[in-house]
Amino acid sequence: MILLALLTLTDVTAQAGISFRHDHGGSGRRYIVEIAGGGVLAFDYDADEFPDLFYINGSPLPGTNGPRAGNALYRNLGDGTFRDVTEQAGLAGEGYGMGGAASDLDNDGDIDVLVTAFGEDQLYLNNGDGTFRSRGRESGVADDRWSSSAAFFELDGDGFLDLYVANYLDFTFATHRECVSPTAGISAYCHPQEYGGVADVLYRNRGDGTFEDVSAASGVAGLSEGKGLGVVALDFDDDGDSDLYVANDTTRNYLYRNDGGGRLTEIGVEAGVSYNEQGLAEAGMGVDAGDVDRDGQLDLVVTNFDFENNTLYRNLGGGFFFDATSAFGLGAVSLTELGFGCDFLDLDNDGWQDLVVVNGHILDNIAEIQSNLSFAQPGQVFRNEGGRFRDFTASSGPAIGRPRVGRGLASLDFDRDGDLDLAISSRGGAAELLRNDGGNAGGFIGLRLVGVASNRDGVGARLTLELEGRPWVDELRAGSSYLAQNEMTLYVGLGSAPKAEGLSLRWPSGRVEEIQSLEAGRWYVVKEGVGVIR
């Protein structure tokens, strides 16, 4: 057993050379769009095996003057520092960005980027030389509705990544309303219930860097009441294809079962993941999937509004989940926080997925409305102690517990020291990079995947192994949390085990790679049909 008391999340933002600051663009008119951004993506844009960071920015809204600050791409130099390469990469972007996702969309060996927006979403294809080109509307994804989180996944098993984009509210400047708090009698951002929802969008990848909207044919377009903020792809029923879970704000969450042939069926209510145990829709924000009880099934977490718990849905198998928030010790510890970014990750390499959540209210004057709440709120670390979580924030160093208006959260091992670090984005605040110091007291292996029949990055691949007599399972994802993406590495904490044994890697193509043993403390590259190549 590793002593997590030795783990500290150290703020290294300044020394790493990251100076990004999010601009919500507000002028005091309280357009609801100001509350939601911005996101952060961790991906290796230059294929040097060091994950880079991409922060997505808002832009001035009516009533505000000044230039757009732009998104920021930080190249990881491999020595613990980053350099802003936004301009040469061509990723400053335009419009009011929200979040996005990144993966190799044309299977040419480099990672492409989608930026979601309040306005047209933008797809940037990687030229392989450190620069990107925008396909503009030709890409087929330039939907101008208010988009939030996105996830790439294989819908139809054709070896190209398809795309799900969660859309939020039917808000425009023309439909803007001025709202007041009835108790405090002061101006406040409107409740999302003041605006209608918008149907999400499903795109099929044509394979040439362009996408086709298949929302209608797939069954996604019919659900227009949802107010989507978070999305994660997972094979919840372990049938070999990727399903989707969508967190909606104040409306029921969706679970789409992939029925093959490009068809998704929404089964959230019957499966027990649309509502909390009270049968109530919550204000879903961020979402992640992970096997928190090591029973071989992927569970789900959704972050919610204050005085709603972050909800943990335990996967019971057979297509059923149940709200196990209280049973897992998460019931009373997240009540006064408003959660956004969330990540299941093994912070201390003990083989159990811990949970990190970043919080921050949506009302900038919430303290005047409700005196025990605050706009900026501390982040939280929950340590998984054999299937039950314990609040470990106070023992993780001061940085994570510092108040911020947290939104995006992504995990990556930026310094390649064998433990997962955190990148955080805040609404209207400074970006943060928290280095994990001490998490690598336990062993680990990291797997980067190279798909052949499957998509090039192996997104959707499912790794299973047995660790200390219990199953361990996870999948590779491109897009999760809130407006965010983790580094695309399958990362296994091994505790004191000197090696991982009996690994089985199921690719989206259906091919299964059996790997007998991998020594702890190393990163490996696994190629589909070949096995470990490095």
Added chain:
Amino acid sequence: MTLALVAVLFLQEAMSLLDQGRRFLEERNPAAAERVFRELVSQSPQDSRANYYLGIALARQDRTEEAIVVLENARRFAKRPNPSILYELGTAFSKLERWQEAEEVLKQATELVPMEAVMRLQLGWVYYSKLEGERARAEFERVIATSPSAIAFLYLGLTEIGLGRNEPAVEALREAIRLETGLLEANVALGKVLARAGRDEEAKPVLVRALQIDGSNAEAHFQLGLIALRRGELDSASRSFDAAIDADHEHLQAWYNRALVAERLGRGEEARACWARVAELRASGAEDPEAKRRMRARTK
């Protein structure tokens, strides 16, 4: 007849009407009391006491807006600030969720009689309803410091729940139950808060006790159903949800979980019937009262 004698007779008649009206109030016959006090007010429109009692008679018939008009008269005609009038007025404002006005008059009342627990409890309740938990807690703690009661601890416990402070809530609710074992609301609230913290073993006997107090308490049955569900005891959960539904046919949460249990047990027809009921209840706006309270207090 001299003028003095007329005055005495008039006063005697007024006193007699006042007593009569009060008796009707004690007998819980506010409509009869209203008739009597209206007669008194018609005789002496500027009689603060007559207006005060008329206000109470109206408030007890849930005619709160009329009560406020009359109580405002009572307040205006009183020779000096009267805490009882202010309290009734504050309670009436609270009923209409006119929190600012309720706070204002109840603060005046508690300044006049700082040790009066009932008034301070009501002021605390106003703060609680305004989502001003810290101020609510301060009021309840002041009451407890001078005249501890099960109700004061119950309110404190509910406030602590509202503040997201689980352990202090548990302590306060346990104290409420120690002072009054049969206080149903305290038992149910304690059972809920323990269950939410994952302390099912402690929650279960508290909820069972709540059902001993009132076997038809839907919330206690529902919480026991959730505990059984967490343990994977589907049949037991199903029975508890059924009992909750029997006690309250509009208990959306119980219907919802009943549907999920039926799904898991493979009872498709039963599940469909429950889902249909869930849909009906949602369409009729049945939802968690606490969520509604918070929603109302947030933004419009």
